Amino acid sequence: MSYRIKITVTDSFKKSYLNNRFIIAGAETSEVSPGYMEGAIHSAFNVYDQIKKIKE
Ligand SMILES: Cc1cc2nc3c(=O)[nH]c(=O)nc-3n(C[C@H](O)[C@H](O)[C@H](O)COP(=O)(O)OP(=O)(O)OC[C@H]3O[C@@H](n4cnc5c(N)ncnc54)[C@H](O)[C@@H]3O)c2cc1C
Numbered sequence: 001m002s003y004r005i006k007i008t009v010t011d012s013f014k015k016s017y018l019n020n021r022f023i024i025a026g027a028e029t030s031e032v033s034p035g036y037m038e039g040a041i042h043s044a045f046n047v048y049d050q051i052k053k054i055k056e
Pocket of ligand 1: 025026027028035036037038040
């Protein structure tokens with residue numbers, strides 16, 4: 001028997017904390033391919049976008 005688990009990344013991983021000084025990123029927090037390299041890269045791009053917005 002096999003199970004398919006849908007992992008939902010909550011909004012907590014999309015927020016920044018401590019006055020924009022703490023941002024969570026990594027394969028495990030990615031909406032795309034969580035737990036894999038693709039997820040890690042996707043997550044990194046998201047954080048890049050977040051930081052860019054903060055700096056603007
Ligand atoms: C055995 C194995 C095989 C895998 N095979 C595949 C595969 O074939 N294909 C695939 O897509 N994925 C594979 N993965 C998963 C893939 O490696 C991960 O999804 C990816 O590396 C996660 O990247 P990340 O940047 O989120 O985290 P990580 O690569 O874990 O990077 C986190 C970094 O933070 C550093 N760190 C931790 N704590 C601190 C601290 N306090 N201060 C400073 N630095 C810290 C760590 O040393 C590490 O360098 C595999 C994983 C394992 C374990």
